[in-house]
Amino acid sequence: MFEKSVRSSPACTLAAVAVVQFMVSLDLSVVNVGLPTIAAGLDFSALGVTWVIHAYALSFGGLLLLGGKLGDRFGRARLLLAGLAIFGLASLLGGLAQQPGHLIAGRALQGVGAAAAAPAALALLTSTFPGGAARVRAFGVWSATNAAGGAFGVLVGGILTEYAGWRWVMLVNIPMVAIAFALALTTIGGDRGTSARGRPDVMGAILATAGMTALVFGVVRTDVHGWLSAPTIGTLTLAVMLxxxxGLVEKTTARDPMLRLGLLTRPSVAGANAYNLFVGAAMASAFYFASLYLQRVFGAGPARAGIEFLPFALGVIVGSVLAVKAGHRVSARTLMIVGALVTAGGFAWFATIHPDGSFAVNVLGPSIMASVGFGLCLAPLVSTATAGVDPRDAGTAAGLLNSSRQIGASVGLAVLGTVAATRTGPSQTPEALGHGYALGLGLCAALMLAAAVVATAVLPRGTRPPEATPHSDQGVGTHA
Structure with a gap:
């Protein structure tokens, strides 16, 4: 079934991949606004409810490299469909949860599905649009749907929680899965992978998955165990050892390696993933601080907070369109530097928040500036990280890029959240909370400046998408 396709074209592949990415990104943020209601509805403890977030992050972050490799080996279209099926089933289970453990299990299973679907979708996009103007436009569409999914997740989560009930933040995924599955099944051509390249690197798969899982687990649990506590140090030490x-296994194995270490010696791949660590840390933390500021300092309800995030989503789309228009004349490296600097300026502006501020000055203005900058750099970032990679490693490169962003987000949120909480202190007054959130947003600006430094120092000058193959300029057309 997975090899059949009614119609296959670059435009149809782009549509299917865009829906998948929107869904995965939306699910990263859709439950955040509804956490208090979820906690009350299922009688979660104050610490237990955090596992609604952690369970997804743990399975998603831990399995991304494995998901990318499985797509390379056994077929990306095949793995995309399998991942979507798992994601849909998990969303149904989570929406019908009757106990805290049921919802946590559903969220963990969602992460498994997303770890299979996200790298496969990005690898399909990379192979369908290998270069030229079509690649610039395709990644512009991908970046807009990726970031818009995260921003609209806050809006959708707020509205559903307030007016339909928290269960719908899980059940809303089911129609999106159905649409994405139908698009992928009927439009993406067969992709049988490269199963004949040798025996699979089982030991590498075990070590990579265990190491990534331990790393994410150690970081996300710092809200309970401090950074210098024995559990945190022990878990992170174990992660490093794994x-x-x-790395040693990949260097010496005679099997088909999980990760070809030569991939990391490419300046474009190494630079893009280092850049992505900082971007992931800054964006995840900024979303967190801004949403708390709107609700706990400005006093906005879930639905209103979601609506007030809309300008961010629209700004990302504007930035992505600008990146497409400039991508034919300006190098990806330049767009990444400019985008990081503009986003840093937006976060620095955000850091001026105070309890008596106004929405227009303290939220709307910085949201637009930061989101346009993010839109400028996102598509060039993804295109750079996957450009020129051996087609048999496209899924691995996509998994690596998703992993670097997830690790950055987990570490950044844990570190910056701790720093902000320390600044806030025991008082939970709007003034004290505002001081903590302002510091956190200022540090987000510093992270984006660090990303600009990485792009300047590591990425080759004039980094552009590779030239198109004779068929690669087909199919995007008006979709951009």
């Missing part, structure tokens, strides 16, 4: 062992 990942070092993974």
């Amino acid at each position: 990942l070092v062992a993974f």
Whole structure:
């Protein structure tokens, strides 16, 4: 079934991949606004409810590299469909949850599905649009749907929680899965992978998955165990040991390696992933601080807070369109530097928040500036990280890029959240909370400046998408 296709074209592939990415991105943020209601509805403890977030992050972050490799080996279209099926089933289970453990299990299973679907979708996009103007436009569409999914997740989560009930933040995924599955099944051509390249690297897969899982677990649990506590140090030490062992296995294995270490020696791949660590840390933290500021300092309800995030989503789309228009004349490296600097300026403006501020000055203005900058750099970032990669490693490169962003988001949110909480202190007054959130947003600006430095120092000058193959300029057309 997975090899059949009614119609296959670059435009149809782009549509299917865009829906998948929107869904995965939306699910990263859709439950955040509804956490208090979820906690009350299922009688979660104050610490237990955090696992609604952590369970997804843990399985998603831990399995991304494996998901990318499985797509390379056994077929990306095949793995995309399998991932969507798992994601849809998990959303149904989570929406019908009757106990805290049911919802946590559903969220963990969602992460498994997303870890299979997200790298496969990005690898399909990379192979369908190998270069030229079509690649610039395709990644512009991808970046807009990616970021808009995260921003609209806050809006959708707020409205559903307030007016339909928290269960719908899980059930809303089911129609999106159905649409994405139908598009992928009927429009994406067969992709049988490269199963004949040798025996699979089982040990590498075990070490990579265990190491990534331990790393994410150690970081996300710092809200309970401090950074210098024995559990945190022990878990992070274990993660480092597992990942070092993974590197040694990949260097010496005679099997088909999970990750070709030569991939990391490419300046474009290494630079883009380092840049992505900082961007992931800054964006996840900024979403967190801004949403709390709107609700706990400005006093906005879930639905209103979601609506007030809309300008951010629209700004990302504007930035993505500008990146498409400039991408034919300006290098990806330049767009990444400019985008990071503009986003840093927006976050620095955000850091001026105070309890007596206004929405127009303290939220709307910085949201537009930061989101346009983010839209400028996102598509060039993804295109750079996957450009020129051996087609048999496209899924691995996509998994690596998703992993770097997830790790950045987990570490950044844990570190910046701790710093902001320390600044806030024991008082929970709007003034004290505002001081903590302002510091956190200022540090987000510093992270984006660090990303600009990485792009300047590591990425080759004049980094552009590779030239198109004779068929690669087909199919995007008006979709951009």
